[in-house]
Amino acid sequence: MTFTTRPEITGTFGAVASTHWIASAVGMRMLELGGTAADAAAAMGFVLNVVEPHLNGPLGDMPAMIWLAGADAPQAICGQGVAPLGATVEHMRSEGLTAIPGSGLLATVVPGAFDGWMLMLRDHGRLPLRTVMEPAIHYARAGHPILARAAGTIAGLARFFEDEWPTSHATWLPGGMAPKAGALFANLVLAETWERLLTEAEAVQGGREAQIEAARRAFYKGFVAEEIDRWMREACVMDAAGARRKGVLSGEDMAAWQAGYEPAQSVDYHGWEVMKPGFWSQGPVFLQTLRLLEGLEVDPSRPAGFIHVVTEAMKLSFADREAFYGDAPGDWPRAALLERAYAGSRRGLIGERASLEQRPGRPSGFEVLAEAAIARAQRETEAKGVGAGEPTMAHLSEKRGDTVHIDAVDRWGNMVSATPSGGWLQSSPVVPGLGMPLNSRAQMFWLDPGLPSSLVPGTRPRTTLSPSMARGPDGTRLAFGTPGGDQQDQWQLIWFLRLVHQRLNLQEAVDAPLFHTAHFQGSFWPREVRPGHLMVEPAVGEAVIADLRARGHDVEVAAPWTVGRLTAASRGADGLLRAAATPRLMQAYAIGR
16 A cells, blocks of 8 residues: 555545645635635735745745636746846846845846736636735734744844844844744734735726736836835845845836736646646756656656656756756747657666766757856856855755745636745845835846846746646646745656656655755756755665665755655546645645535
């Protein structure tokens, strides 16, 4: 019998899963009120802003996938904001920078999460905006039991906040005292911000759609944007590169941007079709790796071989990510990266020994990009400075965050997978009068010109955020994802392969041992590279660990039950709903009936 920590949740009415139990309960409440998966997901997203402020915030980012009942394929929603007009390579160089810091104001792009949620609610929700946002307002005003990791993050930054970011000190250490784990913690200023936004929205004549449009205006052209613009003109704060610098985000930048829909990227694998956001995310890494693996032996019942071949395939796909992914203007070879012929040309690079090299492909005409990616990886092998910019659990540091994830499916068959992030309390100071910090997603841009991921005003950073959807051979529709920065598409892939090849249920696959590599170029400050690195959970067994070391992997054994924060929800062709959530870190929950 396969080990599992919890039952796989099943039912026919609705199911939700998220990385915090309170958010999951709120999502289920929306379904009970007659809301759709969009209503449930958005309500969960706003609550997660409050109860996991070290992992995401209202001024962060929110890529999502939404699959409507009756639609043949999902769409991606891009809640990823763009670089401000003043964010140029020349400006960053003039500040003495060779890389964008992982914290502070220069790392800020246009906040995208709020508009992403509003777009989803306007087009696919049913409930009034106040109904969706009221739970978050309640927990911001009345307080919530603060997580131990959030409390630890605040305590570890108390002196820095006091000396350098006084607005954050006032917000996160009320009365000068860091909160204790499990104690009630409130953010009254944030509650007031949301109340003001709702009051302005409800003053507009018309129905829920008109109110949602009014909320979008209040956020991006009204008082929220005005407060951000006013503060950014004067603020000069310490960042991860060790200097006090001003930011460049303006109210004009916010007013010029809106969230939007995009077609999903997809590949087929052993009868499944897997869908991801585009090449401005790291999602296609998952798809590229599936293409590589479909011509190899993938057998999770033989763990050493399974871990080795999957890790080596991921190394190749992530090398391509660094060479070819991004949003900068240019004719990049992205379509070729998902073709079987291209995977076939790369598959022979996977051998019996762990690779210690960065090996991007060389599609015809793009050899220079591949060489540039290799050169960057060599340049960034040493960590530079101290930052709070890497949300990868890294590993379980109190000063580094993570992300959150949400899955929802309603009684009609609508599904959402969303991965909100950014706006971490440890990465940017709180904006006065709003109760929320800005994001630091611009750290993913490179300051080398002419690359797909070069800093260009008006373009999106190549984010790690990567929600997922899939359709099985029997018609099952699946929404899934995880926090974890560069690890997101590693943990999701491993989980999915167990689902396909071992035929585990959602919870069994979540509970199975996880692993990941940091072999490739990291996305976050200080952009570290660790050739041959492989982290595994000890549950794989000592014999497997010894085998992997013998193959040349630089194995790091994680503490038990600490790798990955996967959640998932599905709907079978017969209407049966399922959901699962990781027991790791004892936060995530799936709820359904």
